[in-house]
Amino acid sequence: MRLDEITAGPLLSQIEYPSDLKKLDKMQLQQVCDELRRFIVDTVSVNGGHFGASLGVVELTVALHYVMNTPYDQLVWDVGHQAYGHKILTGRRKVFHTNRRKDGISGFPKRDESEYDTFGVGHSSTSISAALGMAIASKLKGETDRQHIAVIGDGAMTAGLPFEAMNHAGVSGANVLIILNDNNMSIDPNVGALKEYLTDITTSHTYNKLRDDLWKLMGKLPYADLQRDMASKIKDGLKGAITKSSNLFEALGLRYFGPIDGHNVTKLVDTLKDLRDIQGPKILHIKTVKGKGYKLAEEDQTLWHAPGLFDKVTGKINKVTYDTPQAPKYQDVFGHSIIELAKANPKIMGITPAMPSGCSLKYMMAEMPDRALDVGIAEQHAVTVSAGLATQGMRVFCNIYSSFMQRAYDMVIHDVAIQNLPVVFCLDRAGMVGDDGGTHQGAYDLAYMRCIPNMIVSAPMNEQELRNLMYTAQLEETKNPFVIRYPRGQGVMPEWKTPFEKIIIGKGEKIKDGNDIAILTIGHPGNFAIKACKELEADGINAAHYNMRFVKPLDEAMLHEIGKKFSSVITVEDGCIQGGFGSAVLEFFNEHNYKPQVKILGIPDYVIEHASQAQQYAECGYDAASIVKAAKEMMVKKDNELSLV
Template identity: 70%
Template sequence: MEILPGALLSQINNPDDLKKLPREQLHQLCNELRQYIIDVVSVHGGHFGASLGVVELTVALHYIYNTPYDQLVWDVGHQAYGHKILTGRRDNFITNRKYKGLSGFPKRSESEYDTFGVGHSSTSISAALGMAMAARYKGEDRKSVAVIGDGAMTAGMAFEAMNHAGVTDADMLVILNDNCMSIDPNVGALKEYLTDISISPTYNKLKDDIWKGLGKLPVGKRFSRLMAHKVAESLKGMVSSSANLFESLKLRYFGPIDGHNITKLVDTLKDLRNIPGPKLLHIITVKGKGYALAEKDQTKWHAPGLFDKVTGEIYKKKYDIPQPPKYQDVFGHTMIELAELNDKVMGVTPAMPSGSSLKFMMEKMPHRAFDVGICEQHAATLSAGLATQGMRVFCNIYSSFMQRAYDQVVHDIAIQKLPVVLCLDRAGLVGEDGPTHHGAYDIPYFRCIPNMIISAPMNEQELRNLMYTSQLESTKYPFVIRYPRGEGVMPQWRTAFEEIEVGKGRKLKDGQEVAILTLGHPGNFATAAIRELRTEGLNPALYDMRFVKPLDEQMLHEVFSKYSKVVTVEDGTIVGGFGSAIAEFIAVHNYKAEIKILGIPDRLVEHGTLKELHRECGYDAQAIADAVRQLMTDKVRVAELLG
């Protein structure tokens, strides 16, 4: 089905075209832009509610600012669909998040209008400040704007950036997009603070009125504005303290204003563009604006998949037989079971209760499961603090987000030998979210830290048993459990708990000449490969190692005393990962073996479906079978001659 833009939107190929429209037509353009996003996402998928909420802001920014010379940084990146459509990518927008298509996030290599890659949150103010400082140094009259969601404002990095920005003369604007949502509802004192501002605008109106009025007095603008500043400061104590937080950081505060009033936005941004120095505009928006169902259930409609835009029905695949659950749901339900068995079990996640499925425990045991906001570092050290008091804490963080908490894991968890369980959801390739979200690096960056246990389950039963093992009193060290995005392989997954001996793998199949060593879910790819190879007379052995630290050295001695050809498979980077650990073992013990290491290659992997990316990276079932064939070249040739 061909998706056509509206009459005005079809004429907008870049922001210069947008600037040609009279102000009176901007409202219609916003309606058309919003409808186009709905049309495309309903058919082709992607993030949904976030971009609908900033349609008017997107139009106003490109209408007033001279982009791309003036630089916009979108934080977080799934707000930027409207931005992409208005900046020359309208006709390609149907390829969004598809293999070889547009990225779902701003990407510098994709467009000059994408000034900064922002797959993760809370980086925009730092980046925009750097751009503004560079512009001043080079003598350029270039404006920098950071559009940060209120959820992203909960991260410490945002406050570090504001703290610095306030003592500079950088010409930058921070726009706080306040909709009380990230993916799940925002949490914490900052949310309550922003709510207080939005319902108590008296101080801000008085301050702006005084500022504008005194600026018109004939006694001298500089003197009048200085007086206005003193009067405004005194008003803070009498009327409201709503702007204290930002103004105490020396950011001029404006707002809050209606983020869906295009006329007000255009007028406000036009004024602010001419005010030098660091400043913050607070706008109030509704995530999912313009699509009633998305406004009502904002978490569900953050990224709903394909849906009927008229009825709102979200399309789900229909199966005749039971299907395996997502690993994240196995984690979520198992947490409740473990918490019922052990009153010391607690759960922590940084703003991903739905994504990690910790929401199940939060709903049933709110005093034992916590969403701490977009604060990965805090989540790690909070977990360490709980662990010092005997709690068995499961800290669930996406693998790529865990990179932010690396220092805390080293200093606050590993050095102190605290038995925090680090559950790395979305480990390995994640699909359409692309390189900012692929969990490629956790094995190498944790493997080099002393006092760490690093494991990966091959299926749902193994995940449950690793979780059970990790919370036992006999487990004395930090315990990493990495598992992938998406479905497992066991429809009947709720099995009885069994303790797994730390550092012990399992032999799944004996074989001849070649052994396949796997870590985690890719063991299922190897199983499929072996079924194919058997039809060709090849019979490799299969070992599920379970742990990359500590390695099962007893099992490895068995492998290398029997097999001279080995294939390793992992859902992580091949540099410093599981295969590297096996190669190190070979070298240390002077084994003579031919080894092929399969996994994520040493390059950035773009977005696509998991099936497409596993094939591209060379560790799907077909690639594993091919690796065995290459090691067995002589036998394959004989079979071909005899066949």
């Protein structure tokens, strides 16, 4: 099937906005769900994107837009993986084929894309706080009829922020509805005690039904104080007699309803209509299946979270085949190398916040389950538990995506750097990440890490350097916290499994000598510079290329050599220009009174939207072609200045 062959079903084709959905009879909604699910399967199979999460909330999506008065009623999705059906029902069905493509619609809710996208959500666990803020504002403005709904996956509930938000919501009196989409999955299976708690609460059907009926009555009738007190005592008595434990959500001041079947659209409609009439903070617990309606996605929910292109009939995932060996993904080099290191060093442990597949710690978790931990969507906890382990002599590799590490910045400073604990931070997805877009770009880590005392900040140019930096970081003689950042996607070395070698911390390498201009690179873009140098050589420009390896500490001997020799310097990084690697080089030159002309190539000061990585490198101006262009412009300027002397 091609994109131009995809058509919406007879009912879905009539729905441009929720106002069209509301014209249908309630008994037609299941057909809408079936058509919506088929449309998502058809489109994602040939266009790519996230898959299982949106299939799991098709019925909920239809019910919400059928019952609620969106966009006046404010709906926040957490995370945006779930929002494909929402986008299709809110004016974007005809452009859904552009999802995650350059200049197309975003793969996540985005405020400047649609008034129905009330809050931008790419990272998890933010929805309750955002919806509560909206609800408090509505309360202040006297908008008593306005609904505020946060749809949060149970995986996202493992973070701390939702509990902070619920603790506030319970005493706020604000009109907010939290819908807990309980499918026991984030990207990988959920971990932790909350998962077990939700299982326990789900099994208490007798108490849940009696309590729901009582809460509805309390919400609809004008009880006097005495009647309210009596109802509360009845509720507590039921709780003690039937469950022998208190309900966490009710303890936080939230009226709890459920659990109910999240794939019964008529039941969802009836329940949401009832809840719409109950003021105050409340939570609806629904049970769903990630990947619902596509058998293979239901059976292997991790694989089908975002499978790429696939044949929707056979389920065969399209994989590009090559005639020659290909370089591995950086994440897999990490995943296999940490096992090699851990076999030789019993102090090594691996930590990840809910990304064992994405960062490839899954290999170590399978082979050494007691030494590799998934702590759930809890980046702050991941950093501080790593710090605790480090105080006891463990060598912890804490692997967090660059954009997610932003959520744990205080812990990096307070719990690791100030105490100078030798935690190794492996920042995956550093630099441009492609079609996930602005919420996931790893643009800032070079800048936000290099300003922290005691921190070592490095970036490998290839797989061999990644292995050697990992080896160096776990040595007993390495006493500092150590950042190793690397990009999404493939490296450059098919024969990547090289022997481990120690790298001198703060020592770069000269890749190519030259006399006309110096190109200084950090990390993977060094490979762009290698290609650029060859093109420049063909045009008569003899460029020197330095792979700096470390942003902190800088190779000062190398920079002194460059400062004395060259009047034209280009720095290249896949990080933000403000405060990053190029800024560090400029600071050094200024401190030591070198005055070369310096051109910084990197990520400019605006949010880079979704596109392919190659398109993003070109847009930012640090791919091979951009390096060649910048070098030629600098040489022309240099020649013009010399001719005027």
